[in-house]
Amino acid sequence: MTQTSIPPSSIRAVVTGHSRGLGAALAELLFERQIDVLGVGRSGHPSLAKDERLAAAPRFVEASLDLADPEAVESWLASGALQRFAQGAQCVLLFNNAGMVDPIAPLGAQGAIAIARAVTLNVAAPLMLANALAAVQAEERRIVHISSGAARSAYAGWSVYCATKAALDHHARAVALDAPAGVSISSVAPGVVDTGMQATIRATAVEHFPLRGRFEELKQTGKLATPEDSARQLIDYALSDAFGTSPTTDVRELAQS
Numbered sequence: 001m002t003q004t005s006i007p008p009s010s011i012r013a014v015v016t017g018h019s020r021g022l023g024a025a026l027a028e029l030l031f032e033r034q035i036d037v038l039g040v041g042r043s044g045h046p047s048l049a050k051d052e053r054l055a056a057a058p059r060f061v062e063a064s065l066d067l068a069d070p071e072a073v074e075s076w077l078a079s080g081a082l083q084r085f086a087q088g089a090q091c092v093l094l095f096n097n098a099g100m101v102d103p104i105a106p107l108g109a110q111g112a113i114a115i116a117r118a119v120t121l122n123v124a125a126p127l128m129l130a131n132a133l134a135a136v137q138a139e140e141r142r143i144v145h146i147s148s149g150a151a152r153s154a155y156a157g158w159s160v161y162c163a164t165k166a167a168l169d170h171h172a173r174a175v176a177l178d179a180p181a182g183v184s185i186s187s188v189a190p191g192v193v194d195t196g197m198q199a200t201i202r203a204t205a206v207e208h209f210p211l212r213g214r215f216e217e218l219k220q221t222g223k224l225a226t227p228e229d230s231a232r233q234l235i236d237y238a239l240s241d242a243f244g245t246s247p248t249t250d251v252r253e254l255a256q257s
Contacts, residue, residue: 002241006140008034010090011239014082016067016129017098019043022146022193025231026095031060033235038085040076040129041098042066061085067098067125068117077132091140093238094133096126096168099146101161101197105208115160122164127171134183144238145172145187147248152189157209172247184244188237190230191251198224 013030017023018039027045030037039045039062048060063081066072076082086092099122103114130143150158151165172187179185192198192215201215233251237243 003236004091004239004241006091010088011035011093012038012086012089012091012138013093013095014038014040014085014129014133015095015097016040016125018062019045021197022190022227022230023095023097025227026097026234027060029228029231029235030093035093036060036085036089038063038082040065040067068100068121070120070124070128073125073128077128082129082132083136086136086138089138091142092133092136092138093142093144094129095144095146095234095238096129097146098125099164099197101158101200103160104157104201104204106157107159109208110160118160119164122161123167123171126168130171130175130185134180139182141183142238142243143172143175143183143185144234145169145185146234147187147189149189149192149250151187151248155209155211157204157211169248176244176247185247186237186244187248188234188254189248189250189252190234191225193225193227193230 013035015023015026015030015037018027019041023041024045027037027039027048031048036059039060042064044062063076065076100118102118103110126145133141133143145168147168148165150162151169154162169187172185175185198215198219201209202212202219204212206212230251233254237254
C-alpha cells in the first residue's frame with residue numbers, strides 16, 4: 001500500500017482503549033513513527049507516559065475517561081479537548097479501539113447493565129467520537145473502527161458482541177455515503193489477536209460460549225496474532241492512499257492485497 005505523503009509532524013492520532021492490548025500497541029507504534037497521540041480510556045498507558053523521549057519527541061497525552069458512560073463522553077467532547085489536540089494538524093486519525101466482549105451468555109442469562117455498558121462502549125462512544133472528529137478543522141480526518149469477525153459471523157453466546165461490532169460495520173457503510181469532504185472511514189477487523197479479551201473468552205464457561213475450545217486451540221497452537229503485528233497493519237492501512245476505499249475490511253485481506 002502506498003503511504004500518504006503527509007509528514008508525521010502534521011498527523012495526530014486518537015486511540016481509545018490505549019492502556020493495554022491492541023490499543024497499547026497502536027499508541028506505541030504511532031509514537032515510534034513520530035505521530036502525536038491522544039490516548040483515551042479509564043487507565044493510562046503502562047509505559048509511554050513515563051518515556052524519557054517525550055521531552056524531545058512528539059507529544060503523548062492522555063484523557064482519563066470512562067467510554068461506557070455517555071454523559072462523561074459528552075462532557076469531554078464539550079470541553080474542546082479533541083479540538084485542541086487536533087489544532088494545526090493536516091490529518092487526524094481516530095482509532096475506535098476500546099471495546100468489551102462481555103456479556104458472554106445466551107439470551108436470558110445476560111445482565112441488563114452489562115448489555116447497556118457493552119452497547120455504550122462498543123457502539124455509542126465510537127459513533128460520538130466519529131461525529132466529533134468530522135467537525136474538527138483538518139484537511140483530512142480518518143476514522144478507523146476496530147471491528148471483528150464477529151460482525152460478519154454469528155457466534156453462540158456472543159449476541160451482544162456480534163450485534164455491536166456489526167453496528168460499527170454498518171455505521172461505516174452509511175457514513176461512506178454521506179461523509180463530509182475530507183472525512184474517510186473504514187471498519188477493520190484486526191484478526192484474532194492475543195489480548196486480554198482472548199483470556200476472558202478462554203475463561204468463560206462452555207455452556208455460555210460453546211466455541212471456547214476453538215479459541216483455546218488458537219492459543220495453544222500459536223495462531224493468535226500479536227497486538228504489535230495487528231497494530232502495524234492497521235496503522236499502515238490508516239496512513240495509506242487506499243484507506244476508506246472499502247467501508248469494511250479485514251487486516252488479513254489487506255495483507256493479501
